[in-house]
Amino acid sequence: xxxxxxxxxxxxxxxxxxxxxxxxxxxxxxxxxxxxxxxxxxxxxxxxxxxxxxxxxxxxxxxxxxxxxxxxxxxxxxxxxxxxxxxxxxxxxxxxxxxxxxxxxxxxxxxxxxxxxxxxxxxxxxxxxxxxxxxxxxxxxxxxxxxxxxxxxxxxxxxxxxxxxxxxxxxxxxxxxxxxxxxxxxxxxxxxxxxxxxxxxxxxxxxxxxxxxxxxxxxxxxxxxxxxxxxxxxxxxxxxxxxxxxxxxxxxxxxxxxxxxxxxxxxxxxxxxxxxxxxxxxxxxxxxxxxxxxxxxxxxxxxxxxxxxxxxxxxxxxxxxxxxxxxxxxxxxxxxxxxxxxxxxxxxxxxxxxxxxxxxxxxxxxxxxxxxxxxxxxxxxxxxxxxxxxxxxxxxxxx
Numbered sequence: 001x002x003x004x005x006x007x008x009x010x011x012x013x014x015x016x017x018x019x020x021x022x023x024x025x026x027x028x029x030x031x032x033x034x035x036x037x038x039x040x041x042x043x044x045x046x047x048x049x050x051x052x053x054x055x056x057x058x059x060x061x062x063x064x065x066x067x068x069x070x071x072x073x074x075x076x077x078x079x080x081x082x083x084x085x086x087x088x089x090x091x092x093x094x095x096x097x098x099x100x101x102x103x104x105x106x107x108x109x110x111x112x113x114x115x116x117x118x119x120x121x122x123x124x125x126x127x128x129x130x131x132x133x134x135x136x137x138x139x140x141x142x143x144x145x146x147x148x149x150x151x152x153x154x155x156x157x158x159x160x161x162x163x164x165x166x167x168x169x170x171x172x173x174x175x176x177x178x179x180x181x182x183x184x185x186x187x188x189x190x191x192x193x194x195x196x197x198x199x200x201x202x203x204x205x206x207x208x209x210x211x212x213x214x215x216x217x218x219x220x221x222x223x224x225x226x227x228x229x230x231x232x233x234x235x236x237x238x239x240x241x242x243x244x245x246x247x248x249x250x251x252x253x254x255x256x257x258x259x260x261x262x263x264x265x266x267x268x269x270x271x272x273x274x275x276x277x278x279x280x281x282x283x284x285x286x287x288x289x290x291x292x293x294x295x296x297x298x299x300x301x302x303x304x305x306x307x308x309x310x311x312x313x314x315x316x317x318x319x320x321x322x323x324x325x326x327x328x329x330x331x332x333x334x335x336x337x338x339x340x341x342x343x344x345x346x347x348x349x350x351x352x353x354x355x356x357x358x359x360x361x362x363x364x365x366x367x368x369x370x371x372x373x374x375x376x377x378x379x380x381x382x383x384x385x386x387x388x389x390x391x392x393x394x395x396x397x398x399x
Contacts, residue, residue: 001033001034003033003034003035003036004034004035004036004345004347004348004351005036005345006035006036006037006038006339006343006345006348007038007343007345008038008067008068008069008339008342008343009038009039009040009067010037010038010039010040010067010069010070010071010335010336010339011039011040011042011060011063011064011067011069011070011071011300012039012040012041012042012070012071013042013044013060013070013071013072013073013075014041014042014043014044014045014073015044015045015072015073015074015075015076015307016044016045016046016073016074016075016076016307017074017076017307017308017309017312018307018308018309018311018312018315018321018323018388019073019074019303019305019306019307019308019328020045020073020307021312021315021388022323022325022328022388022392023073023328025325025388025389025392026325026328026329026332026392027332029392029393029395029396030329030332030355030392030395030396030399031332031336031355034351035336035348035351039071040063040067042056042059042060042063043056044056044057044060044072044073044075044095045075046075046076046078046082046086046088046092047086049075049092049095050086050088050089050092053089054092054093054095054098057095057098057099058098058102060099061098061099061102061103062102064099064103064298064300065102065103065294065296065298068297068298068299068342069298069299069300069301069335069338069339069342070298070299070300070301070335071300071301071302071331071332071334071335072096072099072300072301072302072303072331073302073303073328073331074302074303074305074306074307074308074328075095075096075307076307077092077093077094077095077096077097078091078092079091094139096302097139097140099292099300100134100135100139100292101135101136101139101140103134103292103294103298103300104134104135104185104188104294104295105134105135105188105192105292105293105294105295105298106131106132106133106134106188106189106192106193106196106292106293107130107131107132107134107271107275107290107291107292107293107304108129108130108131108132108196108263108290108291108293109129109130109132109271109275109278109279109288109289109290109304110127110128110129110130110288110289111127111128111278111279111282111283111287111288111289112287112288112289112326112327112330112359112360113127113282113360114287114360114363114364115364115378116363116364116366116376116377116378116381116383117282117283117287117363117372117375117376118283118375118376118377119281119282119283119375120280120281120282120283120375121256121281123257123258123259123260124258124259124260124281124282125259125260125261126259126260126261127260127261128255128258128260128261128262128263128264128278128282129196129200129202129262129263129264130264130266130271130274130275130278131189131192131193131196131204131263131264131265131266131271132266132268132270132271132272132274132275133181133185133186133189133265133266133267133268133271134268134292135181135182135185135189135268136179136180136181136182136185136268137179137180137181137267137268137269138179138268138269139268139269140179140180141177141178141179141180142177142178142179143175143176143177143178144175144176144177145173145174145175146170146173146174146175146176147170147172147173147174148170148171148172148173149169149170150166150168150169150170151166151167151168151169151170151176152164152165152166152167153165153166153167153178181216181219181220183219183223186219186220186223187223187227188295189265190206190223190224190227190228190265191227191295192293192295193206193224193263193265194227194228194231194232194236194243196263196293197236197241197243197263198232198235198236198239198241200263201239201240201241202241202261202262202263203241203242203243203244203261203262203263204236204241204242204243204244204262204263204265205243205244205245205246205251205254205262205263205264205265206220206221206224206243206244206245206265206266207245207246207247207248207250207251207264207265207266207270208220208221208245208247208248208267208270209247209248209249210247211247217267220267221245224243224245224265225245228243248266248270251264252274255278264278275288275290275304276304276305279304279305283371283372283375284324284326284371284372284375285304285305285306285327286303286305286323286324286325286326286327286328286369286371287324287326287327287372288304288305288327289301289304289327289330289331289334290302290303290304290327290331291334299334299335299338301330301331301332301334301335301338302331303327303328303330303331304327305327308323311323311388320387320388321387321388322369322370322371322385322386322387322388322391323369323388324368324369324371324372324391325369325388325391325392326359326363329355329356329359329395330356330359332352332355333352333353333355333356334352336348336349336351336352337349337352337353340352354399355395355399358395358398358399359395359398361398362391362394362395362398363376364378365381365398366378366381366382366383366384367384367386367391367394368383368384368385368386368391369385369386369388369391370385373385
């Protein structure tokens, strides 16, 4: 069989632990038999990041900017326990945070829906897409321990004039943090959300906490509102959809009561939390697609979950695992489909869509990993729990 030829390489970012194992199996079983795969490879495994003083992460981001499309495996963001386990030089920052800071943009996360997989929130019949601002805020904050004394927020303008505000007068030990965002990045985030909502014809919600954060969150609210009224209201009305701003606690309550079917725009940390909540409610963190879209048209596809450490420890002992690889498969298919679209290779895009269809169909026919078995309800079909390899082999057969 003639393999599908590629023109431009993908940026391939390898990762850690069980997802790294699945990464290789997916390529071998589902992609390489059909595609003459071209990638520019970067090893973002924690050991190699430590060896390169994390330069490899910045190099991968720059390659993504140069080549336009990347696919990323799940990676470890080390804590103190990981520093000891991996004998690291230091507690390196989140590779996702580094990449997003360099590329900017918005992360769109949507559930992979399969008939028979009943959400934990049964009312959710339609997808909820999380649009997460991928720049600044908590992920680029400066934080420190504090002792007795005054903590101040100081802004110095180009002429050297200072504006000072007291944060807190400490009488004992504590912690302090400062974070930021820019009007330019917030505006790009808002535009990306409005455009995406129009492209999928879904209402757009944006939530923040402007009643408490009267300068920071209020700026987000104002920029969204001004852009909507000036540039997008008419298009939304023609499409029969709407834009809604509400407080984040109200948005959570509305979402739980809804049937789904909207795009939910969130600030960086809110999006981090809500995307995991939404993915889990639809069935599994491994049933969620994720793509970072930068303002200059760069795309980075990834699996929006962790490295499945517990399964990796079992795998290392030679024990069987049943690890859901759907999100990692869809990271590859998203990147291949986009590369096919940009390079005008319809066969590549069609292959990616067929692999997605084969993956979903395998689950709908009752063959799945253990995390989905308790959620599966289809008349006349008894769910079959497969191990990690067997699940990929079942998809390969369907493909």
